[in-house]
Structure formats: structure tokens, C-alpha cells
Amino acid sequence: MTKPVIGFAGMTHLGLNSAVASAERGFDVICFDPDATRIGALNAGELPVVEPDLPDMFARRRAQLTFTTDPGMLKACDVIYVAPDVPTDDKGTSDLGPIRGLIDRVGEAMAPAAILVILSQVPPGFTRGLRRSLATRYYQVETLIFGRAIERAMYPERFIVGCADPAVPLPPSLATYLAAFECPILPMRYESAELCKISINMVLVAQVTCANTIAELCENIGADYGEIVPALRLDRRIGAYAYISPGMGISGGNLERDLATFNNFGDALGTSTGVVRAWQHNSGYRRNWALRTLHTAVLCHATDPVIAVLGLAYKENTDSVKNSPAVALIEALLPFSIQAYDPVVAPRAQWHPALTASADPIAACAGADVVLIMTPWPEFRTIDIGSLAKSLRGKVVIDPYGMLDRRAALAAGLEYHKLGVS
Amino acid sequence: MLAHQNAHPEKPARVVVLGAGGVLGKPLLARLKADGVVALGVGSADIDLQAADASDKLQRLLKADDAVVFLSALTPDKGRDVATLMKNLRMAEAVASAVSSVKCRHVIYMSSDAVYPFGNGTVDETTPADPLDLYGVMHKAREVIMMSAVQADALAILRCTLVCAADDTHNSYGPNRFRRQAARDGKITLGGEGKETRDHVFADDVAELIRLVLVHRSAGLLNAVSGRSHSFAEVARLVAATFVPPAEVSFSGGGGAVTHRHFDVTALHQAFPNFHFQSLEAVVAEVHRRGEGRSDG
Structure with missing residues (x-):
């Protein structure tokens, strides 16, 4: 079979990284999103998410990537992945309304023989419950990791594909596309695949x-x-x-x-x-380890302390702050002054009324009684401990992920706290 | 687990303290007075909460803009039997009826960590209450009684651990009894090997915590605990060291199953970032200082 044209609907984190990786694997990709602002930004070369390797790969494969708000362009696709990020509330419950709406729009626009693949996280039973021919309806497990999305999309360990009948061979267009990634393909019934995720x-x-x-x-x-x-x-x-x-x-x-x-x-x-x-x-x-450690080491005896926080994202190499331990910490320190630095996330006033942004890690520590390294950004490993010790007013370093060398910190006269160490 | 109804601290119009003569009532009234808060202490001599007319008397006393702190309880030293349980429930019935009728603006119920079982590792406010004795059952039942009488956004429940105070008369196992033993006998005798761990808080600190709950008009559930647990052997040695010469600490050996209790105090840190319970070392020293020269053993 000739190379199929691949479509992706929903240009948020999952869809965008998967589309760019597909282009890197040699496919022409049509990317649809009803959000004109998002598509406009992508057409201007502006990426809405932070991921290693994404900017270079995006630029390199730009000619194979079409970004559009016109669902009609999906008619040219042989396989269309529906891949919006599914929003969740504070309790982790998914809002499936937006993906249902997107599936309907794609279903109306796509060619009758094209294959529809749900790539987003959906609960067991979702794919079988869709109003569409079982023969052209599939579910595929995504295993995106924030901060490693391109790597994961390019080199998956395996593909897990939910089917109406796993004994029936995959359609040629989908099989050809998946084969390009050179990994095992595991067909299984819809519910198994959804629960496998x-x-x-x-x-x-x-x-x-x-x-x-x-x-x-x-x-x-x-x-x-x-x-x-x-x-x-x-x-x-x-x-x-x-x-x-x-x-x-x-x-x-x-x-x-x-x-x-x-x-x-x-x-x-x-x-x-x-x-x-x-x-x-x-x-x-x-999640509150750092807060408890901070209270024990500093707040139970300090008066009007200044607190430095390095890292706001929930993990390195991402701009996501969803359930970020750093943000939870900051929100629990309302009476105190906080100086924060993150390579990509700007401090938000809604988190704390006395939260100031600093230009770099050492500046954030200036005059602080304690520094907490809340996100393991690689650049924090290069912080000069001598400069850090001089910049701080106090001596306490709370470094849950061990970004600094413990022995060097102790040698510099710092009181050092790390996860998992007495 | 506490939600503050006042974005900024605000003195209540009046605080009515039920159980004014108790180990927490006295320091609370002193703390409120020092802060210039209008407070009315009500003890059992003023209104007998077990009496049939207690609710009526209390209703006549209370006002809608009052904050009521319900501390009154017959503690285990007064009895651990069903009769004591029923007396305690009658007291709660009277208070619940009164605050419900008057619709008091804010109610604080002082419960106990006796509602928690042992053996669950670290305890926090989400740990299911599964009391082991009638005293714990009493507090859990009273919590539910108060919840049925007061709107959720007007009720704070504090589950307090073992209280240490200079004038505590309960004589429960722990620093208060150890201090009396040391003063009287020159030695402290512990059951078993003293390995069991418990959390201890100073009555004055609990009073300050209640004040904070009052001025923030907080609602919800909070454990009044320090988050630092000590074995009874450690506690005994601390107490013994406050005497000159130091009291002897001995162990009776034997004993039943060893139980431990440790608390996660994250919710306390989140509710009141500036508040901390004093260390047990400081509390024992302060209690000894206040108790010096007094013969209460």
C-alpha cells in the first residue's frame, strides 16, 4: 500500500507531538483543530507546549504538516487520530464532552472508508459506545510522558490497539502506518485496550x-x-x-x-x-513532604522568613503546573514572602499575593532563609553551591530530588534535606 | 480540612465557653481576655448540662452572633462506663438543641483523638474514626450530634490529643501523672517498657489554636496535635529531669500490646502557617515551673 495520509484532530499536547512524530516517520499529516487561535499560532511556527526536540522536529518536518481549522481537509486522510487532551476536574474526573464533539465533527468530514482512531484517554466502554461503523473504529493507547513526549511518540515500546474483533487483521492503512514505528502491535478488544491504558x-x-x-x-x-x-x-x-x-x-x-x-x-x-x-x-x-520539612526546619522557629522556591512546573521539561507540588507548597505559605524562579513557568499572582519572580536561581535565593528546589530541572544541577550559600541569609536547603551534591552542600555549611535520606 | 470563613482575622462579637473551669477552658478564657475578646465562661456550677432544663437555660444565655466553644465533657477518670457515656450524650443533646434554636454564628466542638483506632500508621483528618472504647464512641457521637444541629460552614471540630497542663486534675497516664509521681515518690513507674508513643500538646497552645479558629471563623475538621510523638519512657525521663535531684524512672515490665500514635499535621500547617505547638521539652519545663511549690500530688 502507498503511504497513507494521517490526520490528527485536536492540537493540544498529545495531538501535536504525535503529529510531528508521524511526519518525522515520513508521513504527510493533516492537523485539524477548531480553535483558530491555536491553528494560527502553529501556522506561524509558535508551539503551545514545551517539549524537548519538538521545536527542531517541527521545523524540520514543517512541509509535511498542514494545520487547518477546516474539517473538510480531513477527507484526504486514510487514518484520522482524534487526540485532544481530555480535561479533568480536581478529583481527576474526565470531561468527555469536548472529545465527543470533536469525534462528531471529524466523523461528518472524513472519507467513508477512512479509519477513525481514538487516541485520547477515554474510559472503558467509550469506543464501543460511539455511533460509527465498528469496522472503521479503533482505539489506541497513548503513553505520552510530559517532558518526553517526542521520544515516546517516536519510539513506542509497543502499540496497543482496541478493535471490535482482535482476530480480524487491522486495515491496511492503519497497519502500514503503525508498522513504520517498528514495534510490536497488540490488538485486543476495545475494553481491554482502554483498561490497558x-x-x-x-x-x-x-x-x-x-x-x-x-x-x-x-x-x-x-x-x-x-x-x-x-x-x-x-x-x-x-x-x-x-x-x-x-x-x-x-x-x-x-x-x-x-x-x-x-x-x-x-x-x-x-x-x-x-x-x-x-x-x-x-x-x-x-505531595506535602516539602511543606512539612519546611515547617520543621524553618517555620517553627523563624520570624517573618523569606522563602526561595526553584521550580514551579510539576516536573522538568514541561510548562504544566497541574497538581504541581511547588504550587501546592506556595499556596500553603500565604503569610510569608516568596521569591521564585522557573525556567519556563512564570509565577502567578493567584497562587500567592507576595510571590515575586526572580531572574535566575541565585537571585531567587538572595536574602532568603531557605531554598526549596521543587522541580528537577536539569539546569539546577549546575547551581554553584558556594554562590548559593553566599546568596542565602539562612542555611537551609530543601532539595527533594537531590539536584545538588549533598556532601558539597554540607561542606558549604548548609543544612540539607532530601527525600529518602536520614 | 478547615475552611476559613473570615478572609482576615476578626474578633467574634462574643465567645461563650462551655466547660470554663476545665483544663482547656481556663487557658482559653485567659487567652481571649488577653486579646480583648468578649468572653463568657460557663461552668457546671452555672449550668448543669446534664439537667433537664439545661437547653432552656443555655438558650436564654446565647445570642445569634455568639461563637460557642463546647469543651464540657466527663473525662475517662470520671468513668468509662455506659452511664458516663449517656451523661455525656445528654450534655451534647442540650448544647445542640440550644445552638440550633439560637442559630449561633459559629460553634467549635472539642473532640478527641480517641475517635481514631490504633494500627493505621500515620493519622490525619481523613483517617476513618473507629473508636475502641466508649469515650471515643462518645466523642464521635457528639461530633455527629453537633453536625446535625449546626450548618457545616459554622461548625469546627477539633480532635485533641493528650493535653499537658500544670493544673490538670485528670491524672491520666502521661506527663501529668508522671510529674505527680515524681513529686510525691521521687520516682516514676511506667507500665511495660514505656515504648508506646503518643502525641502531647500544651493546654495553652490548644487555647491559642482555638482562638485562631474563632477569629478565622473556621469550619471543618482539624486534629489538634503537634505531629511529634514520644514514647512514654522519653516523656518520663523528660519529666524526671526537671526535678532536683532527678526522679528515678523504673519500669514494671509486662504489659499488653504496644500501640503507637503518630499524626500528619499537614492540615494544621495549611490552616495556620504561623502556628506551631511547643516542643514537649518546653512544655514539660513550663509545666514544672508553674507547678513548683504546689503540692497537688
């Missing part, structure tokens, strides 16, 4: 929760979790890529959404969800 995230959350639970005991028992991790990774049953680095709870929105979806189904169908609720509780508890 949730299953992946649940296993990741279980690993993270386990790591955080062990790390906290390490903090109180004289151990260093950092010394334990390599031993875990060398265990074949755990593995080199396991999610076992300690952190401050799950954030970003997607994992939270899957846990909420699982609980909703479990409650409705009467299956056990107690362990999932324990993961959620532990996540909330660990």
Missing part, C-alpha cells in the same frame, strides 16, 4: 507509591533510599526502568484521572478499590 498507569503509581513509602521510612531510620534503588533496578523482577525514584506524589493529571476512573468503575461494579484509594492518599501525603 489505565493498567499501565496503575502499575506505575503502585511503583511510585512503594518507592515513596520506603523512602519515608529511610528518612527516619538512618538509611539512604538512593543506596537501595540500584539494587532494586538490578532485580529482573523489578527492572532498570521501574518507577522507583522517590517523589512528591503523583501529579500532572493523567495518573490521577486513571485512578479516579478505576475507582468509579470499581464502586459501580462492586470490585475492590481499597489499594487504589491508599495510593491516592499516599500521593496527597507525599
